Amino acid sequence: MGKPYVRLDKDQAAVLLVDHQTGLLSLVRDIDPDKFKNNVLALADLASYFKLPTILTTSFETGPNGPLVPELKAQFADAPYIARPGNINAWDNEDFVKAVEATGRKQLIIAGVVTEVCVAFPALSAIEAGYEVFVVTDASGTFNPITRDAAWQRMTQAGAQLMNWFGVACELHRDWRNDVEGLGKLFSEHIPDYRNLMSNFDYLMQK
Amino acid sequence: MGKPYVRLDKDQAAVLLVDHQTGLLSLVRDIDPDKFKNNVLALADLASYFKLPTILTTSFETGPNGPLVPELKAQFADAPYIARPGNINAWDNEDFVKAVEATGRKQLIIAGVVTEVCVAFPALSAIEAGYEVFVVTDASGTFNPITRDAAWQRMTQAGAQLMNWFGVACELHRDWRNDVEGLGKLFSEHIPDYRNLMSNFDYLMQK
Amino acid sequence: MGKPYVRLDKDQAAVLLVDHQTGLLSLVRDIDPDKFKNNVLALADLASYFKLPTILTTSFETGPNGPLVPELKAQFADAPYIARPGNINAWDNEDFVKAVEATGRKQLIIAGVVTEVCVAFPALSAIEAGYEVFVVTDASGTFNPITRDAAWQRMTQAGAQLMNWFGVACELHRDWRNDVEGLGKLFSEHIPDYRNLMSNFDYLMQK
């Protein structure tokens, strides 16, 4: 009776990074800032690594919300970049939806700030439009855990799948043999405990 | 297979404020009182801002439950005010249901004290009566997190959508261009981090 | 699409108190012992107050699990008491099921120790047998929050409604006018904040 398993596929997925702006980030308090920065950059790196079509969008970036964080802008210099003039739900912006459609992908990996608005609104709209939605919970942030939990329930209720960036990377990669080094590098750079395992292993192998 | 996306619409929504009474508020311990006070007033301000029909109701206010908090009474001086003589579920009170029907709205935004009774009971009844229900989780409070979580599961199970006041405001507003100043003021007065962003921005713009 | 609202009714409900035994209680660590003791006694008092048929059962009480807590035994001296010789799921015990059937009630209010076994097993069995099940989450306890949360998800998935004792009392009572004093006494004895409101009110009324 449950929801059938729709599995992330690197040839069917696109990444939507919604409103990771320098001002809005100061609103995020349901996750520690060092951890959150790391998670967002990890998601960016996995999008690059798997060569997933990626779309950037910002909300009212000439005002207090601030510009997109420079790292993301630099990393996805050639990606569609939709600076929304006012639409709060990115899906209300035609250019954004066209950019999504242009990817030809039907699996959308969404992260953003803040979770219950910038993530949940386009997630719900995309499901309504027939997409399969995967929310990257740990690269999305909001005011506090109560707000996050309510947003999660609303999205789950509608059929979104909640994941973390590590799960996304693993489900896309499928098999270490596809590329041990590449995935290992991704994990080493964004999971300190994994990095220690690898450093330790390399040290012992060299002896 | 999930629940279809029903989106808040400022022409279809009404707000129900249930039992925010001076006595009952001392029962609320799942959220800090400074934060809770702010959230309730923020919800009130958004109701006014979006000119949503708003209904006030209280439970047994001549006894220990105490009167409605004066701020709400003052802010909605012309709103229907149903001092229920005894019904615990506001929906069991005919005047209350009539007041809801009189708004002609089919989307109900509900908040109250305590969550599992004053919010959950009318929420479940309203769903049964064919309304779409949006619970403002952070303007509703109860004894402790265990109690809150159980109430949330019961309401979600029945089809209610869990939101926070910020999400409600954003979903109603749709586009910053509809009124930058008005929404900005709402956020500045009720989100300290946003206020700081705006103060900072104004300061730099003036230089 | 959600679950239809089944409302507790004092003429249709029975209470099942499962394995609140002196030994097993030392296993409960997801809720503070002072609070838990209060919640269990509050549930007992509401069962008495609403004259709900109540059934007591214990698991292997001659061994380390220990006897039923004496307060419950005394308060429900005439209630069916099924000391199960070994069945872990109370519903596997014929006498217990017969006692439930003998009440003629179709709404079962269940609480017990530990949540994922003594509550969840009979809850799932009772749903299977066609009963509507209401779990009193705060009068049920277990090893830790992880264990509790998993148990809650399993029971919700099956269609149980999660409540707390206060919500149960309010849903059964319906209207303060049915008996202000009786309900007030129940709340005064088991909710310190409510007691303070009442003491304060009485003090001022006397002046």
Added chain:
Amino acid sequence: MGKPYVRLDKDQAAVLLVDHQTGLLSLVRDIDPDKFKNNVLALADLASYFKLPTILTTSFETGPNGPLVPELKAQFADAPYIARPGNINAWDNEDFVKAVEATGRKQLIIAGVVTEVCVAFPALSAIEAGYEVFVVTDASGTFNPITRDAAWQRMTQAGAQLMNWFGVACELHRDWRNDVEGLGKLFSEHIPDYRNLMSNFDYLMQK
């Protein structure tokens, strides 16, 4: 309308222990290491006690992930042991699926590290393949509670049942009379509070 009750049956269940490797265990931070070690060994002991077919599998164990923890290897020396050369989802490995099929069991009890990958991926695949899946939440671990909660929601959404090792043991055993001593020993060795109850009981019985 809820999910029908599928009950664990010791003649229909098999246990899958996925990637409890010495390196990967350092990633587990949503549960205390003393408690987690105890839970994993408790699950192993119950698998042995109920003589459930058990399958061990590891991911890339010659690298930094490290070998299977020696206790599990020793305890299940004769169990199928699938050292996956690269498949992240154990269900993508033919030998693993064959081993599962060879058990003839349709109820799969799964635990592993980390929850959202090593547990969730085969859980979702197994459900798709027609199995009934029981996740042992407290013998599975991951990076942090946010990650765990998201994984739980994804698995519940698909129809998996969330349990803990104690619930699994109780649901399999059904009746203390089947073997008091054996079950008692399992609990005494893995639940300190239960051990104390038993020690206390024995002490008083001897007097």
Added chain:
Amino acid sequence: MGKPYVRLDKDQAAVLLVDHQTGLLSLVRDIDPDKFKNNVLALADLASYFKLPTILTTSFETGPNGPLVPELKAQFADAPYIARPGNINAWDNEDFVKAVEATGRKQLIIAGVVTEVCVAFPALSAIEAGYEVFVVTDASGTFNPITRDAAWQRMTQAGAQLMNWFGVACELHRDWRNDVEGLGKLFSEHIPDYRNLMSNFDYLMQK
């Protein structure tokens, strides 16, 4: 170099209960209300049990602070009762100091609401006046843990000893043989885990 051990002595100690008023109690949020109520009543019971001179005092009780909780008033009907007309620090009230002096005791056991004012102020003043002060931390409450921790540091810095009611009872009693039943009753009524141990013990002894 540390502070010399000054030990509570039932012939040298007096108890000061400061401002446990029905209104002020709603400010206490650093401890659960069920637990706090129990702790305050336990302290009252131990004061009675050890026949310690006890002094009650309230702050501005005819206003919103509310009256002393009725239980304390009843239990110590003959104790000095100083309804301070306005002094915030009870030690600034001459009648209060005289009542303390009249006890002839030099060890003061203090508890009250709120910790950093109603407890800390007289505690600091009493130390200055040459008394040895014992703060009953768990029968004193305040707005939140930050506030409590700061108050504790201020009092410790001045030389107050921080205790809990259980520690106070044990240090006063010295030896179970002085009265097993009396102390046991005190613990049984205010420590649910202890009560269970006793109920279990009695049950087994009777068999």
Added chain:
Amino acid sequence: MGKPYVRLDKDQAAVLLVDHQTGLLSLVRDIDPDKFKNNVLALADLASYFKLPTILTTSFETGPNGPLVPELKAQFADAPYIARPGNINAWDNEDFVKAVEATGRKQLIIAGVVTEVCVAFPALSAIEAGYEVFVVTDASGTFNPITRDAAWQRMTQAGAQLMNWFGVACELHRDWRNDVEGLGKLFSEHIPDYRNLMSNFDYLMQK
């Protein structure tokens, strides 16, 4: 052997507000922003209410640290305002020290952002210079609780007294009879629970 009691005196105390700037405030994560904003404004209001000499200072306000929050600037329009050109420890700035000396006060009430730098540095310097220092812990903020706790220990070790704004107000006021309305207004505006007590009281008095 402890530290002698030095009591705040409204004729001897001055208030130092250090670096409550719109940018720096986004660094504060050891206390909720709604609560923190309230506490800072409460401290400002008590400074005004008790007519304490108040000194404002900022660090590098023309850069990313941002300007002083406008509310404080407006409220203390005539207060000494030292925009430090670069000194991190405000006490290293001659103008600041002169402003402190000009007050003629020897009791310094200090709050600021962030606790371990902007508060702790001048606090330690002021103690060295012979002042008695009172840190308003809940109107000071920093990155996280670990950072706060370490800063508290360093300041306590040096002899600073840790307080909260409520304790400061109470210690300064001494006696409600000095002005019931004024103090009541301060509490009503900054302590929601107190406000409810007062609203409730007024309501009942009017009846």
Added chain:
Amino acid sequence: MGKPYVRLDKDQAAVLLVDHQTGLLSLVRDIDPDKFKNNVLALADLASYFKLPTILTTSFETGPNGPLVPELKAQFADAPYIARPGNINAWDNEDFVKAVEATGRKQLIIAGVVTEVCVAFPALSAIEAGYEVFVVTDASGTFNPITRDAAWQRMTQAGAQLMNWFGVACELHRDWRNDVEGLGKLFSEHIPDYRNLMSNFDYLMQK
């Protein structure tokens, strides 16, 4: 000005295990039972490993407090065992003090249940008697963190040194070269993360 460094020395230290009884252990709720059991056994193992004179004592073990946990009794079969007939402070028992004196040691390592009584009382008495006291905080337990923190402050104030079992072992051992295997075994058996490091290391060394 601080306390001079008194360092644990295996030729000068003795271990006092106070009231780790099967009943009393159910009172311990400031630390998880799996972790606590492990810590107590680790302390016992280090006492044996370093051949430290060890003294066992119990409080009223023929009543509800229950007997000493059997593991400790077995492990220290030849140690002085003082079953105190009633003294709550073990130091009030002459046989206990004589047993301590008979060791000839002046450094006392103390752990017990509950922290603020069974540990703190003899700790304070021993300091008074001229001993240097080291409290093993993580092998001592009590009702809740508030109670623990107050007990810690009282003991620190008097000059006790707070440690954990791991710190005690390291300070006693001084140099890994004294015995790599023995200390490694102690850590492997009681620190799961260390065990994993060792298993991993051994695995790679064998390859």
Added chain:
Amino acid sequence: MGKPYVRLDKDQAAVLLVDHQTGLLSLVRDIDPDKFKNNVLALADLASYFKLPTILTTSFETGPNGPLVPELKAQFADAPYIARPGNINAWDNEDFVKAVEATGRKQLIIAGVVTEVCVAFPALSAIEAGYEVFVVTDASGTFNPITRDAAWQRMTQAGAQLMNWFGVACELHRDWRNDVEGLGKLFSEHIPDYRNLMSNFDYLMQK
């Protein structure tokens, strides 16, 4: 009466990094790994930035403890590196003490893993030897908060000053005018919230 203010001075301070080894880091569970990694690297960067003499040391690095994390080794390639053959307290190693003495500095900034051993032992020894010790609490880690808190109390008792890396940097720098860019870079790279403030500021300045 408090400890006199000893202020960090960049011409008098040296940094000791103790046992940040790839294996030992898996033991650190009182602080999130992303945050901890950042803090350690921030401390390293400030040591480089202020050109403080820095000493590296490891414990038994050829065994399971693992090698020093490669980043630190690379960053301080020319620093004294004492691979201790077995001494647990680094101060017991002559080479280490000589290296400290060779710096000619009397202020020691210490961080390490684990806090209560690798940090506390040399900290206490260094104080005994006449050094002023500053513990970088957030670049030091251990098993859990209980263990950390006990270690902090022991070190404070002996006179160590507890700081965080940000406080150390600020106390050393004294005045932004000494080098705005350098300090700004340090903060931008290790404090995400500060980085956002700077990115935002730069963006607006460019417009």
